[in-house]
Amino acid sequence: MVDAAQSKPRRGGRLRRPELATQWQLMWWKFKRHHLALIGMSVLAMLVFLSVFAGFIGPEAPFNRNNKFISGAPMGIHFFDAEGNFHMRPFVYARTTKRDSVTLRKFSVVDESTRWPLRFFVRGASYKFWGLIETDLHLFGAEGGFIHLFGTDTLGRDLFTRTLYATRVSLSVGAVGVTIAFILGAIIGGIAGYFGGMIDNLIMRLIEFIRSIPTLPLWLALSAALPREWTSFQVYLAITMILALTGWTHLARTVRSKLLALREEDFALAARLSGCSDARVIFRHLLPAFMSYMIVDATIAFPEVLLAETSLSFLGLGLREPVESWGVLLYAAQNIRSIAHMPWLLIPGLVVILAVLAFNFVGDGMRDAADPYSK
Amino acid sequence: MLRFIVHRLIYMVVTLAAVSVVAFVLIQLPPGDYADSYANKRQQAGAPITVQELDEMRIRLGLNRPWYVQYGSWVSGMVLRGDMGYSWEWRRPVVDVIAERLPLTLILAFSTLFFMYAVALPIGIYSAVRQYSFSDHAFSAVGYVGLATPNFLLALILMYLGQKWFGQSVGGLFSLEFQDAPWSWARVKDLAGHLWVPIIVLGSAGTAYLIRTMRAAVLDELNQMYVMAARAGGLSPLHLLFKYPVRMALNPILATLGWRLTYVISGAPIVGVVMSLPDTGPLFLHALLNQDMYLAGAMILVYCALTIIGTFVSDLLLVALDPRIRMEGQT
Numbered sequence: 001m002v003d004a005a006q007s008k009p010r011r012g013g014r015l016r017r018p019e020l021a022t023q024w025q026l027m028w029w030k031f032k033r034h035h036l037a038l039i040g041m042s043v044l045a046m047l048v049f050l051s052v053f054a055g056f057i058g059p060e061a062p063f064n065r066n067n068k069f070i071s072g073a074p075m076g077i078h079f080f081d082a083e084g085n086f087h088m089r090p091f092v093y094a095r096t097t098k099r100d101s102v103t104l105r106k107f108s109v110v111d112e113s114t115r116w117p118l119r120f121f122v123r124g125a126s127y128k129f130w131g132l133i134e135t136d137l138h139l140f141g142a143e144g145g146f147i148h149l150f151g152t153d154t155l156g157r158d159l160f161t162r163t164l165y166a167t168r169v170s171l172s173v174g175a176v177g178v179t180i181a182f183i184l185g186a187i188i189g190g191i192a193g194y195f196g197g198m199i200d201n202l203i204m205r206l207i208e209f210i211r212s213i214p215t216l217p218l219w220l221a222l223s224a225a226l227p228r229e230w231t232s233f234q235v236y237l238a239i240t241m242i243l244a245l246t247g248w249t250h251l252a253r254t255v256r257s258k259l260l261a262l263r264e265e266d267f268a269l270a271a272r273l274s275g276c277s278d279a280r281v282i283f284r285h286l287l288p289a290f291m292s293y294m295i296v297d298a299t300i301a302f303p304e305v306l307l308a309e310t311s312l313s314f315l316g317l318g319l320r321e322p323v324e325s326w327g328v329l330l331y332a333a334q335n336i337r338s339i340a341h342m343p344w345l346l347i348p349g350l351v352v353i354l355a356v357l358a359f360n361f362v363g364d365g366m367r368d369a370a371d372p373y374s375k
Numbered sequence: 376m377l378r379f380i381v382h383r384l385i386y387m388v389v390t391l392a393a394v395s396v397v398a399f400v401l402i403q404l405p406p407g408d409y410a411d412s413y414a415n416k417r418q419q420a421g422a423p424i425t426v427q428e429l430d431e432m433r434i435r436l437g438l439n440r441p442w443y444v445q446y447g448s449w450v451s452g453m454v455l456r457g458d459m460g461y462s463w464e465w466r467r468p469v470v471d472v473i474a475e476r477l478p479l480t481l482i483l484a485f486s487t488l489f490f491m492y493a494v495a496l497p498i499g500i501y502s503a504v505r506q507y508s509f510s511d512h513a514f515s516a517v518g519y520v521g522l523a524t525p526n527f528l529l530a531l532i533l534m535y536l537g538q539k540w541f542g543q544s545v546g547g548l549f550s551l552e553f554q555d556a557p558w559s560w561a562r563v564k565d566l567a568g569h570l571w572v573p574i575i576v577l578g579s580a581g582t583a584y585l586i587r588t589m590r591a592a593v594l595d596e597l598n599q600m601y602v603m604a605a606r607a608g609g610l611s612p613l614h615l616l617f618k619y620p621v622r623m624a625l626n627p628i629l630a631t632l633g634w635r636l637t638y639v640i641s642g643a644p645i646v647g648v649v650m651s652l653p654d655t656g657p658l659f660l661h662a663l664l665n666q667d668m669y670l671a672g673a674m675i676l677v678y679c680a681l682t683i684i685g686t687f688v689s690d691l692l693l694v695a696l697d698p699r700i701r702m703e704g705q706t
Contacts, residue, residue: 209393211634212686214641217659217678218401221671224663225404307525311645314527315660330528334649339535346535349528356523 026372027292037365040358047355051168058161059141059149061125062324066146066156068097069108074151074159074344082112091115092147116145151344153332162324163348169325170306171355173240177305180244182298185251192252193259194282200256207249215246219308223317232323239318243305251297258290292370299366303359310352326352379694387687391680395453398675399446402668409463410438412666436463449669459676460669464662469673472658477677479654480647484639484681486570487578491635495582496628499589500621503597514586521583526642530576530649537572549653577646581638585628592627596620630693633686640681 018026031037050057060066075092094114097106122141128134141147150159192203222242226235262268263286271285306326312318313327314334321328326348332338333345410432417424424432433439437448452458459469502511549565596602597620605615647656655674662671 209390212390212637212679212683213394213397214637214678214682216641216644217675220644220660220663221398221401221675222404224671225401227405303523310525311527314525315645315648317660317663330531333531336534336538339531340538343535346528346531349525349531352525352528353520353523356525357519360519360523 023292023372027369030372031365031369034361034365034368036361040361040365043354043358044362047167047351047358048171050164051171053139054161054164054168055127055129056137057139058158058164059122059124059138059147060158060161061127062162062165063157063322064125066148066152066158068156069095069146069148069152070106070156071154071342072108072148072152072156073342074347075148077118077149081115087115087117089117089119091117092142092145094145116142116147118147119143150347151342153342153345154338159329159344159347162329163326163351166324166326166329166348167351167355169236169319169323170309170327170352173236173243173309173319173325174302174305177240177243177247177309178298178302180241181247181301181305182251182294184244184248185297186255186294188248189252189255190259190282193256194263194278194286196260203252204256207252210246210249213246215308216311218246219243219312220315220317223312232320236319236323239309239312243308247301247305250301251294254293254297255290258293259286262286262289292366296363296366296370299359299363303356303363306352306356306359376694380691383687383690387683390683394679394683395450395676396446398672398679399442399449401675402666402672403442405666409436409666409668413463449672459673462662462667462670464665464667464670469670472670473655473673473677476653476655476658479652480643480656482566483570483573483577483652483654484636484643487574487581487639488632488636490574491578491582491585491639494578495585496589499586500593500616500624502586502590503593504616506594511590518583518586521579524579526576526580527645527649529579530573530646533572533576534650573646573650573652576650577639577642580642581635585635588631589624589628592624593620596623626693626697629689629696632689632692633682636685636689637682640678640685644678 018029021029066072072095075095077090077092078087079090080086081091092115094111094116095108096111097108099106118140119142120140122138122143123136124138124141126134126136148158148160150163152158153162188203192200219242222245223239226238230238259282263281268281268285271281276284309318309325310327310330313320313325314330316331319325319328329348330346330352333342333349338345410429413432414424414429430439437445449460452460457470459473461467462469462472465472498514502514505511549562549569599620602615602620605619606612610618643654644656644659646652647654648660651657655677659671659674659678661667662674
């Protein structure tokens with residue numbers, strides 16, 4: 001208890017008593033001082049919320065094609081109409097389809113004379129909520145027409161809805177990948193650190209070796225090796241495994257170095273002398289002492305997995321349709337011609353940046369909080 | 376010192392050997408082989424290949440032999456004759472195909488590395504000295520965004536902006552008239568004019584990371600007692616800064632030079648593909664997709680070799696820079 005020893009009065013008159021606080025409470029207090037980390041945390045919470053309720057919040061179904069609005073630009077929400085009149089209920093302008101007299105291609109024009117007012121809780125395309133309940137209720141929608149906040153792609157699919165679904169998939173890839181890497185890193189690093197000697201040396205050489213291989217070429221080669229006829233779900237699992245396969249090394253190093261330091265401590269010796277088994281010493285006495293560092297490492301690994309998945313899918317070697325992830329959506333924006341005509345296809349990329357930023361901030365905050373006794 | 380170098384050299388050779396096995400296993404992983412993918416292509420073109428032809432092709436290419444025999448002949452050819460196999464897709468020796476494009480990858484990688492350090496070190500030092508100033512915060516903000524933006528997305532955004540504002544494509548490395556021209560001074564200048572976009576794309580995240588590391592390292596040193604002592608002794612601030620804290624802070628930065636190189640090499644293929652550079656990136660992706668086994672394997676090997684050599688060089692640099700490591704084992 002260094003500087004935290006003085007009790008500070010808090011709002012509401014309650015006293016903060018550092019000398020009584022648990023380790024996790026101290027960490028939380030320290031974490032809260034990192035404002036960017038708190039903001040990052042709320043952004044992440046929002047993203048998770050949006051992706052969990054993707055079906056309800058997105059006004060369309062992800063694979064519905066809107067033939068009246070193909071390659072359509074994002075539709076702005078207005079409160080003031082063309083004459084400058086204010087409307088309590090926000091609206092979007094109607095879109096009508098015209099045909100180019102020369103090329104005969106259909107294109108849509110904004111019709112400022114007609115308004116499509118926005119309403120909450122409208123009936124639209126049906127979907128299965130969490131794969132269980134069939135419903136057609138959506139959070140919002142345009143009455144009498146359609147609304148595409150992020151525009152549509154070349155097939156007329158709503159980019160906003162698809163981004164929500166993609167967020168769900170991409171975050172899940174990150175979560176599963178990091179979890180696998182976490183478990184692998186804890187076990188392998190634990191073995192290396194606890195037993196030391198020959199085994200430790202071997203494992204450390206292996207880690208060094210894996211780290212000397214450039215990651216992206218390795219991932220590319222591995223994902224190119226996946227059979228083409230695999231279902232998208234199998235590919236999803238395989239890609240997650242591939243990303244976890246190289247992600248565990250960092251964690252294993254942390255676990256090892258902490259274990260090496262801690263196993264020499266008196267409390268570890270005491271536990272061993274009282275007859276605790278190896279497993280009990282590791283899991284009951286040593287692990288809780290450096291759990292926070294592992295969580296920090298996992299948080300830092302998360303955005304790396306997100307970026308890796310996005311890059312792989314973007315190159316066409318990662319996830320594939322009908323699975324949707326950020327990378328899969330960005331795959332449509334691969335060449336300069338499609339970006340020049342439809343810059344809104346890059347919007348999922350902005351979501352990627354937002355998510356990775358948020359994770360980095362949270363990671364920073366956690367790194368500071370991991371050792372609550374330092375200044 | 377000599378022992379250290381020999382030790383690292385042996386370690387490097389062993390790692391290279393291990394990498395060659397990994398590379399070979401990786402390219403053996405995909406189900407089917409080049410013959411299958413060739414047959415598939417012929418089928419789609421409407422001229423299917425007979426089973427007998429397929430078998431003959433396998434025998435001709437040596438695909439019917441067990442994998443360790445194939446590996447053995449691959450490695451021995453490489454070590455003894457500098458022969459990395461034959462690219463079936465390009466119908467030329469792999470060495471020639473790679474040699475054509477590798478220089479550009481190397482130029483790109485090393486200019487990026489240079490760019491990263493040239494930009495990051497001064498900014499890192501400045502941010503540390505002027506901690507919490509407006510420019511410190513501004514650099515931090517830019518750095519955070521740089522870290523969070525995937526390379527290819529930055530490339531796409533730059534390409535879009537280039538198209539929109541300058542009406543020209545910023546992809547590629549040469550102007551039209553220099554595309555196939557022989558090397559000349561004018562061509563080099565043309566290359567330099569195009570190279571900065573991929574350099575920024577490839578280097579942004581690494582630069583951001585380096586700035587953060589450098590800033591933290593200098594800050595650590597600035598708070599040391601010896602700095603205060605030197606200041607009290609009347610050393611001029613600038614002289615002091617560069618003689619001690621910066622000098623000390625450089626060690627951890629240079630120690631990770633190898634990793635930075637790994638990072639740049641690792642990111643190069645995707646930037647090459649997105650910006651359609653005539654370097655090894657598109658070559659590698661294409662080879663992987665077409666199961667052009669020896670070309671893909673050789674590319675993996677080249678990428679790995681580059682990073683392993685880079686790590687070796689950064690180890691040597693560290694020894695040269697840090698007397699504590701140099702003296703180790705001598706006392």
